[in-house]
Amino acid sequence: xxxxxxxxxxxxxxxxxxxxxxxxxxxxxxxxxxxxxxxxxxxxxxxxxxxxxxxxxxxxxxxxxxxxxxxxxxxxxxxxxxxxxxxxxxxxxxxxxxxxxxxxxxxxxxxxxxxxxxxxxxxxxxxxxxxxxxxxxxxxxxxxxxxxxxxxxxxxxxxxxxxxxxxxxxxxxxxxxxxxxxxxxxxxxxxxxxxxxxxxxxxxxxxxxxxxxxxxxxxxxxxxxxxxxxxxxxx
Numbered sequence: 001x002x003x004x005x006x007x008x009x010x011x012x013x014x015x016x017x018x019x020x021x022x023x024x025x026x027x028x029x030x031x032x033x034x035x036x037x038x039x040x041x042x043x044x045x046x047x048x049x050x051x052x053x054x055x056x057x058x059x060x061x062x063x064x065x066x067x068x069x070x071x072x073x074x075x076x077x078x079x080x081x082x083x084x085x086x087x088x089x090x091x092x093x094x095x096x097x098x099x100x101x102x103x104x105x106x107x108x109x110x111x112x113x114x115x116x117x118x119x120x121x122x123x124x125x126x127x128x129x130x131x132x133x134x135x136x137x138x139x140x141x142x143x144x145x146x147x148x149x150x151x152x153x154x155x156x157x158x159x160x161x162x163x164x165x166x167x168x169x170x171x172x173x174x175x176x177x178x179x180x181x182x183x184x185x186x187x188x189x190x191x192x193x194x195x196x197x198x199x200x201x202x203x204x205x206x207x208x209x210x211x212x213x214x215x216x217x218x219x220x221x222x223x224x225x226x227x228x229x230x231x232x233x234x235x
Contacts, residue, residue: 026040027040027041027042029043029044033052033053033054034052034054035053035054035055037054037058040061041060041061041062042062042063043062044063044067045063045067045083046065046066046067047067047068048067048068049067049069049072050069050070051071051073052072053073054072054074054077055073055074055075056075058078059077059082060078060080060081061080061081061083062083063083064084065084065085065086065087066085067084067087067088068087068088070089070091071092072092073092073093074089074094074097075093075094076097077094077097077098078098079099079102080098080099080100080102081100083102083103084102084104084107085105085106086105086107087104087107087108088107088108089112090112091110091111092112093112093113094112094113095114095116095117096117097114097117098117099114099118099119100118100120100122101121101123102119102122104122105124105126105127106125106126106128107128108128109129110130110132112133114132114134115136115137116136116137117134117137117138118137118138119138119142120138120139120140121140124142124144125143125144125146125147126145126147127144127147129148129152130148130150130151133152134152134153134154135155135157136156136157137154137157137158139158140158141160141162141163142159142162143163144162145165145166146166146168147164147168148167148168149167149169150168150170151171152169152172152173153173154172154177155173155174155177156176158177159177159178159179159182160199161180161182162182164182164187165183165184166186167187167188168187169188169189170188170189170191171191172192172193173193174192174194175196175197176196176197177197178199179194179197179198180199180200182199183204184204184205184208185207185208186208187208188208188209189205189209189214190210190211190213190227191211192210192215193215194216194217195215195216195217196217197217200216201220202220205223206223209226209228209229210223211226211228212227
């Protein structure tokens with residue numbers, strides 16, 4: 001009786017595992033773009049997907065490198081761990097999207113709406129986020145080295161332990177942003193509004209570039225090296 005019960009248990013376990021595999025194999029890479037489409041793990045690199053509607057789509061772990069998604073609707077989409085190297089996303093709607101651990105190095109996100117998006121541990125080195133809306137976005141431990149964030153709205157964003165070395169933050173709005181332990185070494189803060197930023201301490205400002213238009217929280221003072229200038233495109 002014990003042997004029979006154990007055998008039945010093994011059969012049930014295998015059946016459950018097969019059901020789990022079937023459920024996780026729902027992606028169909030041949031499906032056309034559309035709300036809720038499941039392209040998880042699919043290769044969709046070097047495609048033209050301008051202004052397509054991917055609202056609520058599952059694009060987790062998909063390869064979207066070099067794809068043109070200008071003006072696409074990706075609100076609420078799951079893009080966790082996707083590869084989006086040099087992907088074009090200017091003007092795209094990414095409100096509330098999940099981009100946890102997504103690779104977006106050198107991606108173009110100019111004027112994109114990423115408000116409320118999940119961007120923890122996202123890779124955005126040298127990405128262009130000029131004019132992007134990142135209000136209340138979660139950017140904890142995000143990699144933003146040398147990123148272009150000129151005029152971006154980062155108000156209320158979580159930037160705890162984010163890496164912003166040499167980032168261009170000229171004219172960016174960081175009111176209410178949490179910069180606890182964020183690395184802003186050599187970041188360009190000219191015209192940036194940090195007046196209500198949380199967690200920012202004097203030591204973090206060392207080696208940054210600012211001027212008399214940089215707004216700092218109460219208790220912090222401009223560096224003696226300010227005002228400073230930096231040539232366009234300086235490495």
